[in-house]
Amino acid sequence: MVFGAPTPAKSEMLSGEGKRVGKGLLHKTISGATAAELRQRILDGVLPAGLALRQAALAEEFGISRIPLREALLQLEAEGLVRIAPHRGAVVSEISKKDVTEVFELRLLLEPRLLKWSAPKLRPQNYARLRAILAEYSAELRSNNPSRWGELNTAFHCELYSQAGRPRSLAISTNLMQESDRLTRMQLALTDGRERAEIEHATLVDLCEAGQVGGAVTLLKSHIENVQRTLQAFLGSRRRAPADDEAQAAQAHRSTDNKGNMR
Numbered sequence: 001m002v003f004g005a006p007t008p009a010k011s012e013m014l015s016g017e018g019k020r021v022g023k024g025l026l027h028k029t030i031s032g033a034t035a036a037e038l039r040q041r042i043l044d045g046v047l048p049a050g051l052a053l054r055q056a057a058l059a060e061e062f063g064i065s066r067i068p069l070r071e072a073l074l075q076l077e078a079e080g081l082v083r084i085a086p087h088r089g090a091v092v093s094e095i096s097k098k099d100v101t102e103v104f105e106l107r108l109l110l111e112p113r114l115l116k117w118s119a120p121k122l123r124p125q126n127y128a129r130l131r132a133i134l135a136e137y138s139a140e141l142r143s144n145n146p147s148r149w150g151e152l153n154t155a156f157h158c159e160l161y162s163q164a165g166r167p168r169s170l171a172i173s174t175n176l177m178q179e180s181d182r183l184t185r186m187q188l189a190l191t192d193g194r195e196r197a198e199i200e201h202a203t204l205v206d207l208c209e210a211g212q213v214g215g216a217v218t219l220l221k222s223h224i225e226n227v228q229r230t231l232q233a234f235l236g237s238r239r240r241a242p243a244d245d246e247a248q249a250a251q252a253h254r255s256t257d258n259k260g261n262m263r
Contacts, residue, residue: 030064030068031068031069031071031072031075032072032075034058034062034064034068034069034072035071035072035073035075035076037062038053038058038072038073038076039076039079039081042076042081042082042092047092048092049092049093049094049095050091050092050094051091051092052088052089052090052091053073053082053089053090053091053092054089055069055070055073055089055090073090075146076090077090078145078146078147078185079146079185079186079189079190080093080095080146080181080182080183080185080186080189081093081186093182095182095183095186095235096235097232097235097236099183100183100228100231100232100235101228101232103176103179103180103183104180104224104225104227104228104231106172106176107173107176107177107180107224108221108224108225108228110169110172110173110176111157111161111173111220111224112217112220112221113164113166113169114160114161114164114166114169114170114173115160115161115164115208115213115216115217115220116213116217117161117163117164117165117166118160118161118162118163118164118165119160119163119208119213119216119217120211120213121163121164121165122160122162122163122208122209123163126159126162126163127205127208127209129159130156130159130160130205131205133152133155133156133159134156134198134201134202134205136152137149137152137153137156137198137201138198140152141188141194141197141198146185146188146189147185149184149185149188149189150177150178150180150181150182150184150185151181153177153181153184153197154174154177154178154181156201157173157177158170158173158174158177160204160205160208161173183227183231184227186231186234187227187230187231187234190234191230191231191234193226193227193230196226197223200219200222200223203219204216204219204220204223207219
């Protein structure tokens with residue numbers, strides 16, 4: 001596959017223009033700009049799922065060394081957009097709406113029940129751990145470090161359910177959350193879900209601590225359903241975009257033909 005050349009503005013940034021900028025900052029700017037360009041191509045479908053990203057070709061196209069390119073790919077891996085496989089390098093991730101539906105349907109079956117059983121038994125030490133996790137989670141969200149978002153999200157939910165007394169259900173639920181780690185990071189990184197996640201997590205803790213278990217369970221269901229819904233909408237928009245472009249082109253062609261015939 002031949003990758004399109006960056007726009008002139010991006011070329012200047014990627015080729016190292018800006019002599020007065022400190023070396024470390026410039027390096028971060030190059031890797032960040034590279035990640036932004038590759039992210040956009042993946043989201044636009046220019047780089048389709050399953051495509052192996054050849055580092056040599058990309059480094060040559062962008063006019064950069066492999067070090068900032070590797071950092072850009074690691075950033076995209078943290079966001080769930082690529083996976084770095086041994087002996088294959090970076091490959092554009094494959095995620096289907098069917099995968100999202102299955103994982104979140106199972107989470108909706110298990111997690112509200114676990115919270116219902118666990119919430120009345122949560123102790124001050126559990127609330128202290130929950131608030132510590134939330135503080136760290138907020139810091140990572142604000143520092144734009146997606147590599148830890150999924151891990152901290154799983155830790156938060158596991159602590160919420162820790163007193164349920166259902167070890168097998170908790171183990172299955174934990175496994176599902178770990179499987180959906182990449183999906184969680186995608187949802188937070190690529191939609192407007194970060195602020196909502198922060199608010200809803202804090203409210204879940206407040207409701208449980210106030211003894212409002214029913215309200216907490218209802219909010220948890222809504223919380224999980226929202227993540228599922230926004231992910232499905234996002235994946236659907238990625239698949240529709242090329243078809244929409246073709247349909248619009250065909251419509252424009254038909255309109256031109258009709259005008260010609262009218263003349």
